[in-house]
Amino acid sequence: MNFAGVTWYVLGATHSTVKVSLIVILVTLPGLVVPPFGGVLIDRVDRRYLGIIIDSARAVIVLGTAVLASTGHLKMWELYSMVLLLGVGFAVYWSTTNALVQELVPREKLIAANATVLIAVQGGMAAAGALVGFVYEHFGLSGILGIDGTTYVISAICLLLLRQGYYAPHAAHSTRLISASPTIEAPPEMSEPSLLRVDEEASAAPGVFADIFEGLEYLQQQPRVLALGITYACMMAGVISANVLVVALAKDLLSAGARGYGYIELGWAVGAIIGGFAASALSRKRPYSVLVLALAILAVGHTLFPFARGLALAISMNALFGSCRALGGVLTQSSIMAAVPRQLMGRTQSAFSVIGTILQVTMSFALGWFAQHVGLSVAFLLLGAIYGGGVLAALRARALSLGAGKAPSPAAG
Numbered sequence: 227m228n229f230a231g232v233t234w235y236v237l238g239a240t241h242s243t244v245k246v247s248l249i250v251i252l253v254t255l256p257g258l259v260v261p262p263f264g265g266v267l268i269d270r271v272d273r274r275y276l277g278i279i280i281d282s283a284r285a286v287i288v289l290g291t292a293v294l295a296s297t298g299h300l301k302m303w304e305l306y307s308m309v310l311l312l313g314v315g316f317a318v319y320w321s322t323t324n325a326l327v328q329e330l331v332p333r334e335k336l337i338a339a340n341a342t343v344l345i346a347v348q349g350g351m352a353a354a355g356a357l358v359g360f361v362y363e364h365f366g367l368s369g370i371l372g373i374d375g376t377t378y379v380i381s382a383i384c385l386l387l388l389r390q391g392y393y394a395p396h397a398a399h400s401t402r403l404i405s406a407s408p409t410i411e412a413p414p415e416m417s418e419p420s421l422l423r424v425d426e427e428a429s430a431a432p433g434v435f436a437d438i439f440e441g442l443e444y445l446q447q448q449p450r451v452l453a454l455g456i457t458y459a460c461m462m463a464g465v466i467s468a469n470v471l472v473v474a475l476a477k478d479l480l481s482a483g484a485r486g487y488g489y490i491e492l493g494w495a496v497g498a499i500i501g502g503f504a505a506s507a508l509s510r511k512r513p514y515s516v517l518v519l520a521l522a523i524l525a526v527g528h529t530l531f532p533f534a535r536g537l538a539l540a541i542s543m544n545a546l547f548g549s550c551r552a553l554g555g556v557l558t559q560s561s562i563m564a565a566v567p568r569q570l571m572g573r574t575q576s577a578f579s580v581i582g583t584i585l586q587v588t589m590s591f592a593l594g595w596f597a598q599h600v601g602l603s604v605a606f607l608l609l610g611a612i613y614g615g616g617v618l619a620a621l622r623a624r625a626l627s628l629g630a631g632k633a634p635s636p637a638a639g
Contacts, residue, residue: 227354228288229253231362231370232309239302250590252306253313257583261576264318266437268572272392273326277319277385284315285378292371300367321575328563328571329395330388336560337513338506344552345502352495395569441573444566451565453623455578457521458558460616463585464524464609465551470593471605475532475540479602482537493541497548504549505556514624517557520550521617529610532603554616561623585612 229249237246268276291308294300323343331339361369445452476487509516527547534540566574589612597605 227357227361227370228312228374230354231367231374232305234362235367236302236305245302248306249309252310253316254583254587256310256313256317257579258587260314260317261321261579261583262438262573263434265321265441265573265576266434268318268322268325268576269395269437269441269569272394273322273329273572274385274388275392277322277326278382280315280319280322281378281382281385284312285375285382287311288371288378289375292368292375295366295371296368317579318576321572321579324559324563324575325395325568325571328566329393329568331563333564336563337509337556340556340559340563341502341505341552344505344556345499348495348498348502348548348552352492352499395572437573441570441577444570445574445577448565450623450626451562451574453619453626454558454562454565455574456581457517457616457619457623458555458562459578459582459585460612460619461521461524461551461554461558462582463589464528464612464616466586467589467593467612468528468609470590471531471597471602471609472544474597474602475534479532480534480537480540482540486537489537490540490544493545494548494551497545498552499548500545501549501552502556505553508553509557513557513561514620514627517554518617518620518624520553520557521613521620523547523550524554525610525613525617527610528613529607532606558620 232249233246236242236249240246287308291300291304294304327339327343328336361373365372445455472490473487476482476490480486482489524547527543527550531540531543534543562574562578563571589609593605593609596608
């Protein structure tokens with residue numbers, strides 16, 4: 227809701243698509259710089275308190291901007307500053323919440339927990355998409371920002387009530403050698419050790435850069451975890467950069483206008499919710515097979531997307547894509563959470579966030595250029611290729627999982 231409202235406001239005030247693109251740059255740029263340092267912070271302090279601080283800071287920033295907008299004193303540089311600061315928060319917050327989920331939820335319930343989070347997020351996005359036009363038309367930018375700021379307050383309160391006491395991730399250090407827990411794709415006998423010493427001397431608080439290098443060393447030692455992270459990064463880069471093309475699909479090929487675009491996006495959200503509900507049941511026996519199939523559908527389906535002739539078909543296809551994204555996201559995140567030691571989760575998630583951001587920025591520019599200068603169908607072919615990269619990364623993760631044991635297990639997928 228915030229992003230849509232700010233985009234409309236800037237476009238209406240400046241009549242410049244360049245100014246609008248600056249919003250995307252400002253909200254994305256922190257994702258290239260902040261996560262490595264944010265990951266260290268996530269692995270050093272109580273993740274619940276960190277989430278509360280981030281939510282509280284974002285509430286103050288957004289509600290303050292809403293007051294300026296309502297009084298007519300909002301300047302463009304102040305709005306851009308809000309977007310940049312929110313980008314900093316986004317660059318840390320989701321890695322924080324993922325690490326907190328891993329910390330609180332037993333391993334056997336990770337799929338259900340991640341599915342629940344995804345359903346809540348997609349449900350909120352669907353509701354926001356349905357309301358944003360009405361709210362902006364009747365209350366303007368200040369109404370949009372007021373609602374958005376209030377959601378941050380509610381989120382902070384929910385985190386505050388989640389539990390009591392202070393729990394630092396490094397308190398989990400108790401043994402000399404930690405073995406990574408098995409992923410959902412591999413049984414316990416196939417899990418590979420992390421080979422990270424965590425005795426009291428080694429766990430003494432090192433410098434920030436030493437912590438960053440420790441996280442990178444872990445990923446170097448764990449190619450299977452890295453492959454899963456690349457799988458997730460490819461999928462998320464495809465999901466986010468696809469917006470560049472879906473707008474053009476609705477406007478130029480389907481002539482559906484803004485309302486048609488909204489219906490297509492609503493189809494995605496509904497499909498994601500359905501996929502979230504189905505994740506546990508579909509992945510119970512052969513989770514890896516479900517993951518690869520979901521990514522393959524995203525790859526082939528997006529390649530064929532520009533040939534959808536009719537709004538109803540486009541909505542149906544996007545609903546299928548939303549379901550596949552939900553399945554892929556739940557399975558990869560659950561597997562990563564099951565595999566990564568708790569005290570390294572923040573840095574691991576942040577590393578994957580950087581990879582995803584780089585892919586997202588690169589793909590967004592590439593898709594926009596190909597759509598404008600070559601053709602929309604070629605751009606969608608490139609989008610399908612990034613999902614194809616996710617398929618290859620998932621196959622790599624599977625091969626490493628099977629190679630870690632003496633024989634493949636039928637239950638491993």
